Amino acid sequence: MNRINSIYLPSVAIFCLIVTDSVALAETSTKSTSAAPHTIKAQIWVDNWFALYSGNTLIKEDSVPYNTERSFNTELFTFSTTLPAQLSVVMKDFKQDDTGLEYIGTSHQQAGDGGFIAQFLDAQTNELLAVSDDSWRCTVIHKAPLNLNECAHSSNPEQVCKSKIDPEPNGWKDAGFDYSGWPKATIHSAWDVKPHGDFSWLAWKWSAKFIWSKDLIVDNTVLCRFTIPAPK
Numbered sequence: 001m002n003r004i005n006s007i008y009l010p011s012v013a014i015f016c017l018i019v020t021d022s023v024a025l026a027e028t029s030t031k032s033t034s035a036a037p038h039t040i041k042a043q044i045w046v047d048n049w050f051a052l053y054s055g056n057t058l059i060k061e062d063s064v065p066y067n068t069e070r071s072f073n074t075e076l077f078t079f080s081t082t083l084p085a086q087l088s089v090v091m092k093d094f095k096q097d098d099t100g101l102e103y104i105g106t107s108h109q110q111a112g113d114g115g116f117i118a119q120f121l122d123a124q125t126n127e128l129l130a131v132s133d134d135s136w137r138c139t140v141i142h143k144a145p146l147n148l149n150e151c152a153h154s155s156n157p158e159q160v161c162k163s164k165i166d167p168e169p170n171g172w173k174d175a176g177f178d179y180s181g182w183p184k185a186t187i188h189s190a191w192d193v194k195p196h197g198d199f200s201w202l203a204w205k206w207s208a209k210f211i212w213s214k215d216l217i218v219d220n221t222v223l224c225r226f227t228i229p230a231p232k
């Protein structure tokens with residue numbers, strides 16, 4: 001891990017991590033071929049923001065900050081990893097503050113909603129390796145407003161709106177973290193998510209689903225864990 005600390009480019013950092021792992025494996029095993037890194041082609045659309053991690057190493061952060069109104073961009077990127085890979089995603093819906101509302105004080109004051117879809121392909125073979133679906137496990141750490149109707153129509157939301165805000169669980173991005181108690185991701189329909197922006201310009205696999213936790217409106221920050229399996 002010392003090598004990573006002095007390098008700032010995430011892709012380079014990941015490569016170094018893999019090199020370190022590969023070296024360690026070669027010393028103890030003859031299976032170094034199966035641990036060769038794969039280049040993964042990723043495509044992610046989210047309403048409104050995500051950050052993808054391998055352990056605590058950031059692979060990719062949405063290029064548009066989560067507090068940018070109408071940040072409905074798709075991110076296309078590649079990264080290297082050994083497979084299977086256990087990865088983590090932070091997803092955030094846009095909100096102006098801890099009330100969970102957006103456009104506060106205007107005629108459009110509302111709670112807003114979220115939504116996330118992703119697919120991961122082997123860059124060499126184009127084999128589809130993973131998609132967002134209900135095999136992912138997700139937990140909510142920012143939930144607001146709990147009193148949706150009262151809050152959304154309030155002229156004094158900072159006083160009226162109720163929230164449940166928790167810290168990120170310790171070590172939740174670690175490979176060994178036990179997230180088996182987290183609920184399965186909820187699959188939401190395209191009708192409910194209503195994907196905007198460049199979503200429809202890109203090809204999506206039929207098996208890639210819109211996911212979030214249970215409530216697209218009230219759940220604002222969602223943490224998810226998933227695995228990209230080894231190619232068949």
Ligand SMILES: [Ca+2]
Pocket residue numbers: 047048093094112113114
């Ligand atoms: Ca939103």
